[in-house]
Amino acid sequence: MLVNQFLILGALLFCMGVYGVLTRKNAVMVLLSIELILNSVNINLLAFDRLNGNAEGNVFALFIIAIAAAEVGVGLAMVMLIYRNKKSISLDDLSEMKG
């Protein structure tokens, strides 16, 4: 197997995630797209790990999975807080920081 087939799959998923983050209005959908990005990074890490024949990439992949779980927990808590205060999770409604 070529290492490139995994890397290109990762790149494709990453770009899909970027498109999702940029176009989605619903905050939960943005978090879903971020998960897509994190998964593509994991595929890349494990492919490079296999290419170089060491095991460090697996450790980093596990760390990324743990960080992603923490990120989803805090992210969804924030989304719920926003929903409670504004009765909407549309990111276009959150414009308080606009100068």
Next chain:
Amino acid sequence: MVLASDIQVAQNVGFAIIAVAMIIAGVGVIASRNVVHAALSLVIVMAGAAAQYVLLAAEFVAVTQVLVYIGAVMVLFLFGVMLTRAKLGKDVDLNNKNAAIAAPVALLLFGVLAFVLLKGFSDDKIAATTGNGARPIDTATLSDLIFKPYLLPFWALSFVLLAAVIGAIVLARKD
């Protein structure tokens, strides 16, 4: 010289099928007009990623992916969808007006990434996962790595998780 054992037909066919399923489901995640359908498409992407990890001889990460992502994170997401009372049916108001900018950005990014990858790793092969000289990464090697050289990052990670748990409770509770 290309040996017959280097081609790995079965692995390549498996890779292709899983990759196509992942890409179709990924398009579902970013294009679906229904929040729950998008979340369920993400399950397919994550299961496909776990299968790719098995192809890359990372069984422990694959099992962790299934347990943590498909088991825990997706349940969190479905709870998030439920508690924010997202419309369960078709929702026309799910995208903002950035698609005209986002599509070129994503396509350009993919073009640059694909160019660099094809140029840099043109025909590098990954080590065989079976047969002579194969060195599958077993859980013992992995735990030796985590609990010896990466012990400090592992501690830091546990504190991050603890902080995230406390932070999520503090943020989400009603006063």
